Amino acid sequence: MGLLNLLRKLKRSEKEPRFLILGLDNAGKTTFLRRLSDEDPSNTSPTQGFNIKSVQREGFKLNLWDIGGQKAIRSYWANYFDETDLLIWVVDSSDKKRLEETGTELTALLAEDKLQNVPLLVLANKQDLAEALTPAEVSEALQLPAVRDRQWQVEACSAKTGDGLERAMEWAIKTIQA
């Protein structure tokens, strides 16, 4: 108990939390990353490897890791699990056809030992599109109600317009501090 507290404290004072951003290809991960770091979010191309960005938020230097989501490269995700403080799962809420696919990928991911107890932020992205599902619909499709071992939250957002991103980041920072 004492040791655990000590470890947790150490981690906190380090002030460089690591956020891992995953999701299917075309979900909007890179667009989201660019938005947060005030870069032009348009014209992304599919990520073959990964992108890292550091952004300052509320006294923290956040290290954001955005990994490519194409099926062929998902097996490399495991290389990035270590030391993750928060998992951000990005969903294209307008792509109903692929909801079940994103659900199975996330469920498999949450079973990974190295990601045990890591809080989960789901971005129900592309809310600017008329056909986008609501956060509640996304959480059901992802079977989030079956998750018990960690805190999770779904935030509606649009990486394209920037809507909802600040609220999502607020939740993220509050959560890693708790």
Place this chain on the structure above:
Amino acid sequence: QPSLPLQPKGKYKITLAMFGLDLAGKTTLISALSGEVDRNVAPTVGFTPNRFQGDAWDLMMFDLGGGARFRGVWKEYYSELHGIIFVIDSADAARFDEAKDALWGILHDERATDKPLLIFANKQDKADARTAGEIESVLDIKSVPRHHVFGCSAMAEPVDPNIEKGLEWVLNEVTVSFLELSERIKKQLAEDKARRAREFEAQKERVKGYQADWAKEEAEKNKQKQGAS
């Protein structure tokens, strides 16, 4: 205080969850339970497990979102609960019917019926707040066995003693029928687990199917492109 029949492994491991409409004050109440009122909570669109340790109890308290669209997932949590906590904004008369329906939606589910039911008639600090007794009528729960309504104000500082009293009440209720509740929970959880595993397997099969279809479509398109050029 009822006498404790037995204490498995030293402590009673108990799981409770906070239900109630959005804005009822669930997250604020949990912050008060932790001893420090958070005056700036955001709407919950998800799930936060909160663990509390006492001398006799090891308590897990789930905080869930109460938004209309989110209430559909509440039922996924009933199975493992030893007791139900329902929070209502006692001053929001315009939403009393909605709150009553939400509560009865829980009570009618076989996984939730007959479990100890604690009601927090929250926001008593507001001028037009109804009393605990009035809220009992509003929710129409006089005939529900094993329920208790406590008026409280989650925002109060220092922390409203009724919050602790309410929690004590439900923990004692759970304790007196702990064995029975635990057996029921164990059975229900095993069923849930089997059902979820079945559903997940079926889903994986469907996804494999889609992926094969998409690959075929893609190949077809490429062939046509080549044919055209």
